[in-house]
Amino acid sequence: MTDSLGNLKRTHHCCQLRDTDINKEVVLMGWVQHRRDHGGVIFIDLRDKEGITQIVFNPENSKAVHEKAQEIRNEYVLGVKGKVIARPGDMLNPNMKTGAIEVLIDELSIFSRAKTPAFLIDDRVEASEAIRLQYRYLDLRRPRLKNNILARHKATMAIRNYLDNKGFVDIETPFLTKSTPEGARDYLVPSRVNPGNFYALPQSPQLFKQLLMIAGFDRYYQIVKCFRDEDLRADRQPEFTQIDMELSFINEQEVMEIAEGMIVAIFKKVLDIDLVIPFPQITYDEAMSRFGLDRPDLRFGLELCDISDIVKDAGFKVFANVVKNGGLVKAINAKGCSTFTRKQIDELTDFAAVYKAKGLAWIKIKENEWQSPIAKFFTDQEKDALRKRLDLELGDIVFFVADQPKITNEALGQLRNELARRLGLILDDTYAFTWVTHFPLLDYDETEKRYQALHHPFTAPLEEDIEKLSFDPLAVKSRAYDLVLNGIEIGGGSIRIHSTELQEQVLNCLGIDETEANEKFGFLLNALSSGAPPHGGIAFGLDRLMMLLCREDSIRNVIAFPKTQKATCLLTDAPSKASTSQLQELAIKVSKIEEQEFL
């Protein structure tokens, strides 16, 4: 039998007692971190959410209690009553906050016995991801995960305080809602009372927050789950949390200012770091040109350099032909890295190939010569131009990618990040923020042969570009902005379209005709024509932000109960089969399941 709590009342937590508390009678409750049985005296490290206190069972103090304490094992849950005493002179433990004292126990309650845990509750012990997820409640006892979750709480508190002070109203929006076209795959929920019909879980509260602006709430925020049924990554879960906000009567600069203030408040509260604002802003075009990606990592240089004009007539046909066909030839000069071996270069070539680069050309700048499979194709004049453009000096190696602009930028941009990692150019405690602005409004989907919104269909085009919608849609820039931290997109938003006519025009561009538009989001178009204020907003990925704040490399480590890469939960074994009666009630037939187990 185990003991019940009875009248025992906790007086302190396990990180609280100091030498100033000596001689106090205290009651502690917690889990057994370690047991050290010396035959006579037994030491136990008692752990709770706050920390660890050493408790002592001494047979000279109470034989019966000492006897009972023999039984204690790791992870047992105890309540103990005793006296705070000073540790003997040289027995202080400077590594513990409570290391000056210990508690000599007079009364012991064993609330729970515990099976031997699958892994030790200690950050120094490794366990596989699968085991950690299966026993998540044990992993959450360990300091690393526990502290991440506590940091997340600090962050959300800072966010709520900040936004409340700025006049934002926290409003909940429905989870059982309507499927929206465009965007990610929806999670569907069958409706029992409307057989054959389905709700969709929201990919974001986008339309509802716009409706709230039209309703006149002026400033809205929500820390809210969003659902996207797409394949997972280290920084992507099917359900994730957004810090979602929307404001009326503002422009993009004002949204960015508010957002910066919030990020500052979070960093101050969680890390006690004072960030410098405003964050730099660069346009999408500049980001692509200099860094190859729309989420540039500004912690290091290694910028990309366009050399298409220099090589357009070169004897090296690979380069020349790419330029002739509207492609792009760009290069990165890795200063002082001409010592790269053939093997290293091959690895980098394989790396670039992942991003569809057909090859990775290179030139090593050696004494008296350019060592390279392609150097012989260039005239002295071309070499001279390259030397100047790329700042080529003795000991450099320069990498080239030649392809369609999209591939050249992506491959070389990713190579830039990889080179920085390999060369150790990335400093640990640097937080390099940047806004990326002036995204294109649309891009062209080759497989579906139509335009699609880069951000979403409700993003406003730049005023001066609106007329181009009819004759050159791809040249239209939008009023969208992303916030990027260390090469990772942590938030994005836009000024929205608040005019019915413009909204219809953009939908038209996307190939959504009036009938379809009315069917899919006629409610929004109606609302827009019922008095819509100019408005815009932004949403941050709370999980990604916390991942960066906690220096984790997966968002699973900042989510209490995350999913595996196949979107399952190893703890609860979700998703699982539905019973025939459940399915019948929902008017659903399951096909293509090999061995359907009837429950």
Next chain:
RNA sequence: GGGGGUGUAGUUCAGUUGGUUAGAACGCUUGCCUGUCACGCAAGAGGUCGCGAGUUCGAGUCUCGUCACUCCCGCCA
């Protein structure tokens, strides 16, 4: 949908060219120990080598398939 990595004791891993009884560390159990702090000492238990086929006199090791976890590409407005 595609590519890479991993899977051996409760946990983390080692396991040679295919060869006798599959090892280590930690954890666990028992005993000893009154000042430890991931205590120490001694003894012990613990294995469907992910699963299924195949090759072979013989498979943890080789081949094929399959499952799980993970990283990436596609996908993710």
